[in-house]
Amino acid sequence: MSKAKDIFSKIYDDNIERIYRFIFFKVNSKDIAEDICSEVFLRGWQTFKQNSKEIENPSAFLYQIARNLVIDHYREKGRTPTVSSDSLPIVDSSENMEEAVFMNSDLNMVKMALSDLKDEYQEIIVWHYIDEYTVPEIAELMGKSEGAVRVQLHRALKSLKNTLDNKVKIA
Amino acid sequence: MTDKNLIEQLRALKEIKPSQEWVVLTKENLFKEEPKFTLIGFIKELRRGERFVFNHKPAFAAVFSAVIFIGLFGFAQNSVPGDSLFPLKKITEKGQAVLVSGKDKPRHDLEMVNKRLNDLTKIASLNGDVQPAIREYKNSAEEAAKSIKEAGNIEEIAGEIKKLAENEAIVRSLGVETGETEELENALAELIEREIKTLERTFLTVEESEMLAVAKELFEKEEYSKALEQILEIGK
Structure with a gap:
């Protein structure tokens, strides 16, 4: 044990x-x-x-x-x-790094856009750009080929940009 | 926003992480020993067990039946004629008898007669109904009478014959009248007579001839067990 x-x-x-x-x-x-x-x-x-x-x-x-x-x-x-800006926690202090992140409005926008993405796009972006998994590691996590992961990563990033652009326009 | 800017912003989101206190506390709780016994836990386990049994009904029914069946056969081994479980004991005995070789059958059948006499003794000492036990004794004696005629080696059955005489004496001492077991008596008589005749044709010392004379006397008195003992002494 x-x-x-x-x-x-x-x-x-x-x-x-x-x-x-x-x-x-x-x-x-x-x-x-x-x-x-x-x-x-x-x-x-x-x-x-x-x-x-x-x-x-x-x-x-x-x-x-x-x-x-x-x-x-x-x-x-x-x-x-x-996910909308209303549902996000209102942060009025910078007690920790997590809260400090949200003090930055650009970051907040990115975070909201990321949350709006469909699950498979959100997960691949979080794994690669935030958690710093390599493409082969993600391929193993997802049970897909490395090529398929690269394609999906490209599409996910494009989708995130579009979502972010839309949010900026609305704002 | 360029791709490069976006990726930089994404990397900054790495700062989203749980507090170190929570991480440590969660890990401690994770590896805490499970509580040994709580009433709620016990009830939960019990309900889980019930669900498990319910989901595997056919298997549990088979196991349960097997346990009951084996249990009944176990209890039956202490039963005596007249008890409701005695037929199960008989089934077990018949099953065992199938495995006995032809050579061992005379000894096995005499063992059965002695068992029935022991049952009879038990019932008589408790003032129970002896009739079923007497019937069983007579049936087993008939069975033994058939097989001992074929007995090749009397030494092997001599012990059981001696026990038979002793058990019959105990039953008689308890005031139980079993009646005649003529076939068994005749079979024993034939067996001993055959042995006496064989010895008569054999060269014997003076001492052995005297012992044979005693054996003949005992045979005449129908004391077959003692006669057999005497015959066995001559061979030594």
Whole structure:
């Protein structure tokens, strides 16, 4: 058990920030992101300690749990993932870096545009540009070829630019 | 916004991260030992168990039936004639008898007669109804009578014959009248007579001849068990 604990402890350290961000961009709430993220690792640990050999790619496994829990979150009480400037938390201080990010209006726009993207585009942008996964790593996470990932990344960035342009025009 | 600017802005979003306190606390909670026992936890486990059993009804029904079946056969081994479980004991005994070789059958059948006499003793000492046990004893004696005629080696069955005489004496001492088991008596008589005749044709010492004379006397008195003991002594 202690060996499994050591291994999962390393998996936790390597993935906690990425999984949190992955969820945060989908739910737009720090508290909800924390709740879901802790549940992701709890479920991950429960599965890992019983069948660690069956988990070939721990990161992909955790992302899948996170994806499912976000879906459950929106399914519960019939919520839909809507993102608008009204739904974003109002930040009036710079207590931490996260809040400081939102103090910057350009960044806030990018963040909102990213949240508006369809899931597959949002995920690939977050993985590549924010979490700094390489294309081969993303290909492994998604179970796709590297070529397909490059094409999707290009389309996702284009879609983000269009969304951002539209937001700027409205603003 | 150029692609380069956009990518720079995206990289700045890396600053969105959970607080270090939360990260540490969540990790601590993750690896906390699970509570050993709580009533709510116990009820949850119980409900989970119920669901599991419900989802695997056919398998559990088969296992449950097998357990009941094995349990019944186990209990039946202590039953005596007249008990409701005694037929199950008989089935077990018949099953075991199938596995006994022809050579061992005389000894096995005499063992069964002794078992029935033990049952009879048990019932009689508890003032129970002895009639079913007497019937079973007679049936087993008839079965043994058939097989001991074929017995090749009397040494192997001598022990059981001696026990038979002792058990019959115990039953009689309890005041139980079993009636005649004529076929078994005749079979024993034939067996001993055959052995006496064989010895008569054999060269014996003076001492052995005297022992054979004693065996003949016991045979005449129908004390077959003692006669057999005497015969076995001659061979030594």
